[in-house]
Amino acid sequence: MSDVIEGKAGFGLPPAVWRPVASVLAICLTLVAVLWSLNVPRALGLAFYPQQFLALILALAMPLAFLMLPFRRGEERDTVPWYDALFALISFLAVVFIAVRYPVLVNLIFSKPAGAYVPGLISILLLLEALRRTTGLSLVIIIGVFLLYALFGDLVPGRLAGRPQDWRMLSGYMAFDVNGIFGIPMAVASTVVVTFILFGSVLGITGGSRFFTDASLLAMGRFRGGSMKIAVLASMLFGSISGSAVANVTATGIVTIPLIKRGGYPAHKAGAIEAVASTGGQLMPPVMGAAAFLMAEFLQVPYAEVALAAFIPSVLYYGALFVQADLEAARAGISRVSKSAIPEKRAVLGGLHFILAFVVLIGALFVLLWQPERAALAAALTAAVTALVFGYRAVRPKLSALFTVFEDTGRSVVEIIIISAASGLVIGVLNVTGLSFNLTYALVQIGGGSAIVLLVLSAIVCIILGMGLPTLGVYVLLAALVAPAMVQVGIEPMAAHMFVLYFGMMSMITPPIAIAAFAAASIAQAPAMKTGWAAVKFGWVAFIVPFLFVYSPSLLLIGDPMEVTIAILTAGLGVWLISAALAGYFMSRLSPVLRVLFGFFGLMALIPAGAFPGAIYTDIIGVCGGIALLAMEAVRARGETKKAAT
Template identity: 70%
Template sequence: MPATKQGAAGTGLSPALWRPVADTLAFLVTLTAICWALSVPRYLGLGFYPQQFFAAILALVLPIAFLTLPARRHEAREFVPWHDALLALVSFAAVAFIAVGYPQFVLQIFSRPVEVWLPGIIIVVLVLEALRRATGWALVIIICAFLLYALFGNLIPGRLQGRPQNWQLLSGYMALDSNGILGLPMSVASTVVVAFILFGTLLGITGGSRFFTDAAMIGMGRFRGGSMKIAVLASALFGSISGSAVANVVGTGVVTIPMIKRDGYPGHKAAAIEAVASTGGQLMPPVMGASAFLMAEFLAVPYSSIVMAALVPALLYYVALFIQADLEAAKMGILPLPKSEIPEGRIVARGIHFALAFAVLIYLLFWQHYQPERAALWSAVVLIVTSLAIGYRGQRPTLRQIFDSMSGTGHSVVEIILISAASGLVIGVLNVTGLSFNLTYSLVQIGGGSAIVLLALSAIVCIVLGMGLPTLGVYVLLAALVAPALIQVGIDPIGAHLYVLYFGMMSMITPPIALAAFAAASIAKSPAMATGWAAMKFGWLAYIIPFLFVFSPTLLLIGAPVDIAIAIATAIVGVWLVSAALAGYFVARLSPVLRTLFAMCGLLALVPAGAFSGAVFTDVIGVIGGIVLMASEIMRNRRDPAPAEG
């Protein structure tokens, strides 16, 4: 008989029983993904549909969710209630049944046999329940609205009226079709995301995460506002791999936020800059977040194309953060970190082997054109070998830790797998009902064919839809609902998808539901809303630059090299001027009039010359006016130096 115990939640499975089961399933998730990425079935002469592999991953993930996630979120779990154990068993059986019989069942979807629609209903319901436990109600409610539309779309008046679907057909379609649960989002999450999460987990156990924080301290700790700059740099490096703004805040913020506060920054500003830096990590090449890999699949372009397009906007994003960190430090009189807190260069230099793993990753991705998951796995092998041979600060991973990292990776990807599976439901509804075309047409009609009106409307839709949702779920929704309308009015497809990704992610730092900002506020023990508003101020460029790169692809590295260079140079000048205006400080405090002039010249300089006819003149006016303003402030401060605020 299994071990049981009476507790607050009633009789259930004891930790001695359910935890090994969950860990084993998590290990199998990672192992299965690795075997598929390395084409092990093909070498063994076995043939499978990709959807059978996705179903196998889901069959392992759903039981983990029901074993580890309590019905009430944030509730401690020790004993697993019998009903959750039953849900874990039923979910495994239903999805495994689909996985095994997929070659026959996929041909019978439209004939609606009970062996197709009954498991389909079970899988859809259990995916939504597991998603609710992992992420809350917001995404579940949105997906349920889509499913109701699929069933009763004929009752919607006007252009958005849809074709009603038979419930038996719909359940089978969602569970088996490549446009449903087992579709493109699951493809990316089950391969690319698992591989990169494994890489990130290995960085943690080998000391790589500590190395990057130490390197950031050496690089930035000797400058004023060094703690803020360390947070920006460390979060950019870690967030690129983590794929989650909130996970990045929690992972790096526990170190950086207390450091920033200790230097004298207010708690809400310390939390805000960490939240903004963590959010931007998912926009930062070479790895970026999981959404970037999905974007490459949506657009059917090489991942390297996405990286190159995202490079300049991401760099400008962090340039703006660095400048604001520096100006805030100057205004408040924040000194560099004490020398005692900065690690010795010769010690940190011993961790340079971690850079080799990233060099291998970049080489395989961009020169050898490996699939992202394969490149990540080979980089992980290099990381393990060099860490075992060299180590860092006396830290070498044990074989047990490496083995356990497989299980840890499986647990880490549960939420992303669930979001991806649920996102397939949205894509399925859009395809089967024709809502995708209808919504695109309606947005274009509302915008009156005007690109600027449609962009403004889309930005609002993106931020509203993104509130309370994880990044991957936000992007899938926006890529399906909003991006086609932008492409319809002539915007470059990569620009359109980056546009919705930027504004979808800005929901992470935009009140009233700013998940990344609120997570940082909880660490800093600062007011949540004050942190959210400060995060919006620090992340101001992310609200502007998407408009710029859709009108002028030079910021996406599309165009003549000279035009690209000029656009980047003027944008940097503009970023500096607007950041100074927002901080109210350049080399000394700025009066309200000067702040207004700095902001006006900065915004004019930000506009790329190719954005519209005559934009070259706005560039010239902004840059010349900005240079004059900065020069006059420098000269005035030399004549009459003003002490920094303490």
């Protein structure tokens, strides 16, 4: 039976047929996104609705999903069964019909013509099936509940009762309205995300990804606990390219996790530190995860503003992880990486030209104020040209190899495009039923108007919804459901959306379902749950920092420069003290009493001065007490060293 389900027996498309078709679809998807990002249609005098372009992208992505992804997730695909070939063809025709007929039908949605609701219904059903194949059932069930609410919202009691919608109107609305499938999430995924993944693919095929790993080995391999620091630095650098936690774990973890284990560190902790470091890449400017680009659209601000706001929180995140890596290594006696594993300096320096691509990216984003997609294309072109001229480790990519990045990119973005299109269904339901206003009102009532109650509730909801879901899907849900309520009680909009992003991201390492931690555990050959809980300990700062920047937007570089400086310094000291308390080590092992004191003064230093009246005094207590503790420990350790020497 399973053979029939997976198409290993019976009629279907053999690899010689479906693989070339998939390659063409993937290449066309990337090329269409690039041409649209460069405004080529407008330059040629061709006028299209943006939704027509988005429909074309989805028309290419959905058949790819059915051709590449088997009915059962995780199975290997050889022959494509007849029904998947049929699904691919029908989805292509239905969405192409929407693209072609969009100008005519967009104003007729509420009259419920068959030309709108039939292709709309087909697209919704096949989109949900494609979503199940890419992410599993969780997100499909959540979206299904929203669609049922749209149809039967009047049956819901109390404040959350909604306006019921006719299924024909709802189908047409989702397919043709700008708040439906072809809304903001799809627009961001089809332009910004595609071009940034293209940039990452160029770096991968030209040796740029290897350069960053080699540079991390060279920079950190000679220090104590070098293998752990390599994991942090390499994952941070790779994360700024990929923005995908699991891809980051897979790409860097195969190198770093065995290194950490060989240094004598337990397997589950080796996997945990890699998972946390990889997860943080979604917050690391200049290239953050796809959700960050979406945040810029939701907030109607330039992406550069989001990247700047994320800078200090990401520094605190990786700073805490780096300090813990160092102190854990000192406590466990983990020495430097073996000399044979460290690449030669001359070989690594030969890849410095890859940094030019990031200079171009940052300059285009922050100086020239280009759109993110154009900045990414400029950076990708720079990386390709410098690689062709200079190469890396005496190897230059062939032009034919560079062209494969279009196919690789097209295949890589299918999941994100499917998730983004499906997310539009949620936003459509919120708009057409009035649920958005009702839910915001209900959350504010539950919180009693208290920001801290609403924040804690939001954090719990973020982590629960994020279990098993990609960060992009979690962010879209929570940005639409929870962030408005947070803004309603007076929280800075940027802080509210960043809060949601942080906690949605942390679901990747929070048991019982922690995708990034489990991926790292499989590489480390360690127990999955044990690795997940160790990751929570290493990633503690990400559970605290969102509360800090909500009460102190200065950590998002919002406000007076002096306030920003003070907030950064006190938060940095607090992170250092608490990291030492968790590691149980500073310059020597800390007694239980000292660990408590380090933790207490660290917490006092972390509390923002503007959190509540008189909070400035907690900062003073934390800073003075923390500095005194650090000085005392430094003097004691120096005395013990002198005593041992004599």
